[in-house]
Amino acid sequence: MPRTPGADLPEHPDWLWHSPDPKPSYDVVIVGGGGHGLATAYYLAVNHGITNVAVLERGWLAGGNMARNTTIIRSNYLWDESAGLYEHALKLWEGLEEELDYPLLFSQRGVLNLAHSLQEVRDGVRRVNANRLNGVDAEWLDPHQVAEICPILNTSDELRYPVLGATWQPRAGIAKHDHVAWAFARALDRMGVDLIQGCEVTGFDRVGDRITGVRTSRGDIAAGKVALAAAGHTSVLADELGLRLPIQSHPLQALVSELLEPVHPTVVMSNSVHVYVSQAHKGELVLGAGIDAHNSYGQRGAFHTIEREMTAAVELFPMFARAHVLRTWGGVVDVTPDASAIMGLTPFEGLYVNCGWGTGGFKSTPGVGWCYAHTIACDEAHPLNAPFSLERFTTGALVDEHGAAGVAH
Template structure:
């Protein structure tokens, strides 16, 4: 008798996310309430239950799970950051990504196709080589490649010397790549729910109850919930929640646009990013080109953006990839990113006892999902930072111990 083929992770599950977890009513109290049902909130809840044994946890989402930035990003995953603090938490995350499909028993389509960061000037080259050396010192895979090697890795990149910004080389991280954002959220949600976490949708937080400097509960559109610990994972709306606790957080919210093309045959084998022309491009598993650029300059909470950003983004993409000249734009969208003064996240304790903060990821939140979930869960469970998120305290904006990643955030974090 021929042995049966092994069942792939998650193959026995229905495709529709509504069947992967229950939709319970909120209980009267929980040990921990996580505000925000995106990737970071779901991952935090999962690791609280799995690693720390805290299962009386509720994840509150004002809309539907993963309906915010988690489903509105370009899914790039990498860890090739310049500073030790940044590369530490992102490399921790990348290592978790590498085993996440098995961990969650769910297909997340993690594809380590590599990421090219192009250099277009002598200063770009100097900065890029410096970053490669810093990465190697931190044990992160990184290479400097010349224009011909860029062409070998991604044959459709235009390396002609006659363009506005000629390609003078690139950094390359082979272990970097992409994943399917919806599947990541569904995998974490299902795994957390199976450990006893309540995932409560259509439940907007309207107030935080604080007595004598300590958290006692949250007020929501579905009633009050008593708790001694609140973990904020609300991305672009973090400053709104901070005001409820009397905190004026050093973050501002901007729209960040992305778009996809019509379905194409596989032509783009990696991820290409360029700060100079201001675009990053990959090809999704189904075949559409996924493209992003910088944030819209204005502040706001609308999940939409400006036409001129899309126009510049398309012009930049065509400079690098003339082969896409006849491709049609299928759809565009925007997320709401919260940006801190040093373009690095804020993860840790707050002046309010029992209130924990995870925000300020700007455009880099998706790639950090497993790592920050693990570290933030540790912070909430033990009431002290994990070593990887210890540098990203709220206090650094008064002490001056900044982690300035503006160079990494010029296009996408």
């Protein structure tokens, strides 16, 4: 049912959603109010008719990794399992702005993954061929073709890491991350889903091996089903049940420059020099680096990582040498042993897990929501996320995307 305007917030044209107090019980409680949690609630409602749902966020809605990523969207992953899920997500992205009736600023400007060594050339060509077999748009470009797409990129053969070619996915691009969160939240509010901010989950209620609810900083909430979508902190929540998840959390840093005129037409990613660069709609350059090596839940990292990132960016884009850094930030990425996500059922009845997306969380948002909602509603994995179950770490059926997925993003 549509929410009555002003029920728990003052009437105001700028409010996109309400922030109600939690009810005593829900059919489904989703822990984590980021992109994945919001998208999951949306597809529970749209695809399965389940709207008695609460999305719990310990801070503010989409204030975690959703607000701290570099917004790159692509589907050119190597393995069939990964390509299938990310391509499904990309197809949803292509119609999401119209479906949600909100400007997501989804810009399919393409993504270049640069190759700087003969081995990277071989890996890139292999990935292009694998993508084509999976119906994913992909091309291999030589240095001259790379320069045609991105004229400001330094393709001189005198570089320390010369550009020997690149993979190219034309349908890839970027979107405005906060607009995506706002669009989902507005749609959910209209469908009667409760978006509850400032509500930290501190434990679980259980009867034997069945989860019956959550304990929160705003009281206990009974639930028919509980779905975890809290990125790196999912392991902390699972520890409350003695469930050890094979993920490690690391800081991942990024930065933006001052506003510039439009100069960068695409997205450029480089694994050897470990930097990725795009230009946001307002004009600032958005740059990201590799993850900091240490484990941490801190949303900041070491200065030397930023220094290496800037060095790499200036080498590839000399014209950026005089650009001023406006601000830096860090997110928390959760990494599994095979660099692929975990999504599916757990040993506890009524408890579901979605984590381990590393640096691929934002781009997968609608695809994750679609598949995770199916898993929760039907109590079985969707075919696209079935390969990403917890059991693969005991069966050995890993989906090893180390290196194959490209640079952190």
